[in-house]
Amino acid sequence: MQIRDLPYPDPGTPDARSGPRFLYWLGRNQLRGQLKSLSWGLLHQLGVAGLPLGAGLAVQAVVDRSGGRLALAGVVIALFGAAITVGDTMLHRAAVTNWITAASRIQQLLSRKTAELGSALTRRVAAGEVVAVSTGDVEKIGWFVEALSRFLAAAIAVVVVCVGLVLYLPSIGAVVAIGVPVLALAVLPLLPRATQRADIQRDKAGRATELAADTVAGLRVLRGIGGEELFLTRYRAASQEVREAAVRSARMWALISAIQVFLPGVLLITVVWYGALLAGDGRISVGELVTVYSAVTLLLFPLRHFEEIAMAYSFSRPSATRAARVLRLERTSYEDERGGLDDTRPTGDLYDPATGMLAPAGQLTAVVCGDPDAAGRLAERLGGHAADEEKLPSVLLGPVALDDLPLDAARASVLVQDKDPVLLSGTLTELLDVPASGAVRPKDALDAAQCDDVLAALVQASVDGSGDPLRSRITERGRSLSGGQRQRLALARSLVADPEVLVLDEPTSAVDSHTEARIAEGVRRLRGGRTTVVFASSPLLLDQADTVVFVHEGKVAATGSHRELLRDDPRYQDVVTRRTDAEAEAGTGTEIEITSDGGALMPTPLAAREPLEEIEESA
Known part of the structure; x- marks a missing residue:
């Protein structure tokens, strides 16, 4: 896979049982x-390892x-130099390609999972976490995938150099050969603590990100109530906690880096x-001493990859664990137990067995x-987005359970x-x-x-001067x-999508009453002739509906027209008029008046309301 071939036609099915398994799955793919x-890494590292040989031959010559x-010796040095140049260039190219393709694969998997779960995702995983x-x-996991091959090349080069030195000059x-493994393993006792501090930093950063996202999303409301300073203070405190955690983590990694410099020295x-001492006694030549010295000096370069892979794995393992936790979420807990249906779009009444709500086909x-x-x-839930923890039966569209449908078919049938x-x-x-019926x-x-x-x-606001609103640009999130x-x-x-069933959740909550009435019409x-379900409490919308379903405490409590429910069900009256229990007992608050100009329903003071029978007669 080359970068120009991204995105993947199919990113595959990940092994999300754990973070290490997910990393292994990425590497295997x-x-x-x-x-x-x-x-290419071996070519580069062996070229570096071969330079001391050329240097020793040159000094002895x-x-x-x-x-x-x-x-x-000059020819040998030139050949090894060419190997270093070509190997390093192509190694960087291949390693970065691995990094980007791994990151792209993960982002595709996360995007697919987000589309599958919909808004249920943020109920089960915090928005900042996502x-x-x-x-x-994604960057940390990609770093480990990219560093892995370079580390393996460096480890092989270290083994080759150590074996070569033992054969070339056994005494030194x-x-x-004894000192190099000690150098490579010296920092292992510090890695768990360094990883723990990195995890703490990352968790605090995630909470700060979530707080920032919530603040930005509600900035308009915060400005309206004067709450910017409060949330700004909270974010400052959260950011300071992130800074302190980052400093503690950096101190540990600085200690590890210092050890990696001190011990090789x-x-x-x-x-x-x-x-x-051996050269002074005449037991080795000057050229051999220069060769061994150069080899040990250059050996410090591949040893740095041991520190890098330790850091990369320490950071990527918890990152992979969090990614795997998101990727193993499922749309329903019982979906795997049922056989999938072919990609057909069912029709009929929309029925929720959990609440008893029925939306007749072709009606509003x-x-x-x-x-x-x-x-x-x-x-x-009406759109088939039930969370696992709800453990509720599937919504039915006609005779077909939405959870039995392939995801794309369910989304095409019911749009929420x-x-x-x-x-x-x-x-x-x-x-x-958008995908539409046309x-x-x-x-x-x-x-x-x-x-x-x-x-x-x-x-x-158009910048092209065309005067065509369809060509005008909408900013991010509008x-x-x-x-x-x-x-x-x-x-x-x-x-425009014109689905078989359209579910609208408070579609006019941010518009004025006159516009709301026109939208309802x-x-x-x-x-x-199409099935439409509107969740609303506005009388202007309710009066346009063929049927009104009143859901109380998770169950359908009443069904009928808006006028019938308004007359017969006090609980429905309380919800629609937003009347509190105290107001209902005192006979105050607001109630709905049925006017004679087309049947629109408007709020009016309860104390000034006519008896219900007189209202019906005037209507």
């Missing part, structure tokens, strides 16, 4: 790249005043001192929940729009270019979602737009 990197041997895994952890070679001094059904969080969970939808950067045309034109969807002012704002404008564009995108008109 990049075996060809690792072998290529190892080959000068001592013996032999021009022929001096020329031969961000940290997909950024910093034995000292080197001691070995070098010992070899030079002992070799000088409104769902009212007293608990907004419960409403969000139910909306996700969250209450806080995300807009990606790009032009409006690109935003609306039955709904973008213009019709924009009209139904009441996006006229959004289009005008995009034209005004931050240049208001909350209501983002909400309406997301609704238009969902309407537009959605009903455009989705005629």
